Amino acid sequence: MKRSVPVGILYSRSGSYARISDACRKGALNAIEEINADPARSIRFEAIERDPAGNVDSYGPLCEEILRDTPARHIIGCVTSWSRKEVIPTLEKSGGTLWYTVPYEGYEASDHVVYLHACPNQHLLPLLEWTFPTYGRRGYLTGSNYIWGWEINRLARETLHAVGGEVLGERYLPIGSVDIGRMIEEIRATEPDFILNSLIGPSSYAFLKAYAALGADDPRFSPDHCPVLSCNLTECELDDIGAASEGLIAAGPYFHDGAQAFVSSHEAAANAAVYTLANLLEGAEENSRLHIAALLQTPAGLQSRIDAKTHHMPQPVLIAQVRNGAFRVVHSGGLVAGDPYLSQPVPNAMRRLRVVS
C-alpha cells in the first residue's frame, strides 16, 4: 500500500501567461501520474489544485488555503515573479515550500522556495556573451512592466555598459497591453544590433509579429541582422507567435531539439520538481513533515543537486534559434551552478570580453 502525499498545484488556467502555466501544470501532473503508477515507489501524490486565474492577488490566499485546509506542505506553482513574491510570506508562516519551475531574474534565495529553472547567470549572461561577438553590442531592451523585465534589462544594461556597448532604447508595456507601435518605431529609428525581449504573453506575441513584418519589409531588421533574444520564450508559445517566430533566439536549460520527452523547459522543470520531491519524501513517513531545509540534509537531499545554500540547481546553458518552426540548439555552454546574487567570480569568457572594452 502506497503512502499518500498531498501536493499543491497552483497554476493559473487562464490569463496572460496561461500557456506557460499549462506547460508547467502538464509537466507536474504527468510526473505525478508516473510516480503514482510506479510500483517501486512507496508514495503516491495526491494533487490539490487551486487556480488563481491569472489574478496576482489570488495567489497568496489560495496558497494559504492549501497550507491551512490540507496537509500539503509542498506546492508546485507560480509563473510570474510577482506571484512568487506574493506567496512567500504565507510559505514562511506555515513552513511550506514552493517548487518554482520557470526562469526568473535572480536576487532571491528563499528558504521556502526551490528554484528549478534558470536564473541570470544561467540564461541572460551567457546569452549576451554569445550575442556580442556574433551580432554586436548595441541593444534595444523591452519588457513587461514588472520585476522580470526590469531586472533582466537592468542586468543587460549593466553588462552592455561594462563591455563598451550601448543601450539604444528601453521600453515597457503593462502586462497584457499590445500597444507596441512606439517600440517598433524606436527600433526602426535606432537600428540596434539586437533586441532583448522580456515581454510576456500577448504583448510579446504582438511585438514579435509586428517586428517580423518590419523585417520582411526592411532587411536591416531581419533575424540575421538584428535578432530578437529572450530568456523567457519557450516552445509552449511558438503556436501563438506563428511564422513570426522564425529566427528568434532564446536561452534556457532545455529545448525540444530532437526526440526528448518534454515539449518545453517548463514541462521538463515541473517534471524534475515532482521527481525530486518524490525522491526526498521516499522512505520514512516523517519526511513528509520535514521542512525543505531538513530534507536537503538527508541522503536523498544531498543527491538532489539542490544547493543547500541557495536552493538553486545546476542547469545546462543552451542557446537555441527557431528554424523552420522549431528551436534548434546553436550553442551549448555546459552545466552551470545557479548564482542568484551573481556573487561568484565572472566566467573567463566574460572577463575577456570586459578586458577588450
Place this chain on the structure above:
Amino acid sequence: MRGGRIVDLGGAHAIILHRPHAAVSALSRQLLAVGLRVSTQWPVLEADALAADFVFFDADMGFDEQFPWQKAQAPMPLIALIGTEAPGRIEWALSTGATAQILKPVGDSGVYSALLIARNAFEARRALSAEVADLRQKIGERQTVVRAVVMLIEQTGSEAAAYSALRSEAMDARISIEEAAGRVLLRGSQPSARKPKGGAA
C-alpha cells in the same frame, strides 16, 4: 568580485555580533546565500573584526565596549539587529553609527537590501566626512592665504599680481592654494634662500 556592480558582495566578510540565537542562523543562511563569508562573535569583537566588510550587531543586548573602535567611528558599515523597539535601545543603536537595521525575528529576507543600504549610506557618510574635513582645513588656512598674499603684494606690487603668483605657484606644483600659501610663507621666513628672486621683483 565584479567591479562597479551594485551586487559586488561575493566573498565579502560579515561578522555577526550576537549571542547564539535563531536570529543568527537565519541571518547566516541569508548571508551565505548572497555569497558572503560569515563568522559569529560574542560578547565582544575580536581584533580581526577591523578587517570585516560588514558587522551586524545585537541592538537589544549591545553596549559600547563591544566594539574595538571609537564610538561611531566603525571602519565598515554596521547593521543593527533590533528586537525591542524601545526608544533607548534605538537611540543606542543609532549612536553606534549603524546605517541599516533588520528586525528580529529574522525571517527569510531583508539581508540583501540591508547590506546594500548600509554600504551606500556608509560610503556617503564617509565621503561627506572627508569633504567636511577638507573644507574645515581650508577655512583654517584662510589666515595663511591672507598672510601669503600680503607678503606677495610687497614683492609683486599689486593684489591682482599677488593672487596670480599664488595661483601659478599652486598650479605649477599641482597643490592647493592653501598649500601654496604655506610654501610662500615658509620661503618668506627663510630670507636668504628667497632673496635673489624676491629682489628682482
